[in-house]
Amino acid sequence: MNIAEHLPILVIVIPLMSAVIIPVAGRVNSIYSWYIAVAVTLSSFLVSLSLLNTVMDTGRISYWLGNWEPPWGIEYSIDYLNAYVLVVVSFIFFIVSLYARKSVEKEIDSSKITAFYSIFMLFVTGLMGIVITGDIFNLYVFIEIASLAGYALIAVGKKRNALMASYNYLILGTIAATFIVLGIGYLYMVTGTLNMIDLRDKLPMVYESKVVLTAFAFFTVGLSLKLALFPLHAWLPNAYTYAPSVVSAIMAATATKVGAYALLRVMFTVFKLEFDLQVVPVTKILIALALVAIVAGSVIAIAQTNIRRMLAYSSVGQIGYIVLGAALVNQSSITGSLLHILNHGLMKGSLFLVVGAVIYKTGVEDISGLRGMGKKMPFSMAAFTIAGLSMIGVPLTVGFVSKWYLALGALSADMWFIIPIILASSLLTAVYFWRIIEGIYFAEPVGAYPAAVAGYGKRKSGPKGSKPPKSKNSNENNGSFLKDDAPLGLIMPTLVLAALCIVFGVGAFIPVSVAEQAARMLLGGV
């Protein structure tokens, strides 16, 4: 049996099996669950790279599950778009899994760590499955797997608000998923097939029928909630604020992007381009909503004092960019949208990882907690600054590349008024990031910080009444620069993501070449 032929299914099977093996291995020692998680995410990343390589050499891969011929069997159809998003998502999962060890030990009960990694692997399975599948009901199944794992992951946050945030997300997410399954039902009713490529061939005959229009409406609303497009974003701020740091990082960097991928698939592969432009004016509606999201996300973010809530609203704005690029339907804008899937994952991922490192050291989630940290946590704050500059869109960083392509796309579509809006939101982003960066490097730490460093965390070891370490000495850096910074296991992944923000900003031709091919394929319908 040739393993290379079965790589598409291995992307799903390895994380799925590990979700079952981790509880068994974790009974021996809970650190084994982390080893398995890192190994599995690394293997997913390598398999995704190999799939991208194969697609670049030989074109679209078509894998039949169980050797059943489509459209009766489930088909995994991997083209440029699939492979690109797979590589991005699996890479971010690998980096965050490396980061997760210390952060999870600090924030989650030691008795729940094994279960946490197990559900984390299910989350990986769900998201990778959404990206790789070519069957539309299979898409719904994987959406539900990822969503359920997500609800459970959010609910283990420290504060009790995490429970209500997770419950709220559950109710809204189930409404969205049920809308998606209704859309699938309507499509099945008129065509009799569930295979995406077969649907694309059979649907044009019935484009005008109300059943198909209703199906498209259900899909758009359901997927918009999953990707948190304004005004269906209400679940996102609470979910990102109260979840554990690792979960916020991974959800901000990947889950909404996979939702955007699913929307791209439905709009451009299942329904052809002419449907989106002529039959239903969905592109106009999406452009309007995306523009509102871009501006509203940045404005509301300025008003926040909790860092994670600020980053969450910022994410709402960035998702507006991705949807704007998709809705402008030309080569440059869809390239920009796909590039932003990679770039926002890198930027937001590193921002949330830095915030996780700060919470690890000080336990403070407020913006004032970052004041004066430039001296205490130099490497983490360097990563924060690079990622912040990238969010603003400074040239030589990735943020600039995707905004450039979006601006080009807006010009190609004769909608020049979008460019001032993009610039305005970049300026608003500069407002809320720059005041933090200024506080990091040019301000003194607030008085609460020394006590917090000395006393944070539940003291499970040591007798009752054990003295906290002397707070007088912790302010003096005795030579070593790294002394007060977060542990190496937390800094290295953060710095890798921040460094990639610059590497892909200067050497943008690497992701652009893949994204351009994917955009061309989406528009050409091949």
Added chain:
Amino acid sequence: MIELIAGKYNYWIYVTLMMTGFYAMIAKGNLIKKIIGMNIFQTAVFLFYISIAKVEGGTAPILWEQAVRYDNPVPHVLMLTAIVVGVSTTAVALALVIRIYKAYGTIEEELILEMGEDETLDTERTLQDLEVEIEDADIRLQEIEQVTKGSDKEN
């Protein structure tokens, strides 16, 4: 008009059921009632799928010697999957409601939203944690007193 209602009664039933469930999910304040509404909402979708599987003159899609025609089995199979998804979601939701009840003491959404303003309460704070915090506060108080005594002596 009659044909619109009588000929498509399965769709009318599914839409009525779905809207009932949807209304319960949105309008009811009790968290358990929301979950029940979610179940009704999903059951309506199951009904929809199975009702479109019916073939005129067809029998249940189980192998039978006297059968001339069978119903379409694919929607039945799809709904088996969807029922499992619905059950899992209900299980997760109920587990969350148990934890919410332990943390907040109520399952009425309005009361929870009022109480939710206090962000200092953890989900797992125990009596031991509070005792440790009191000890730490005493030690810091002693340190502060020593420092102020020292500066008093200097003065």
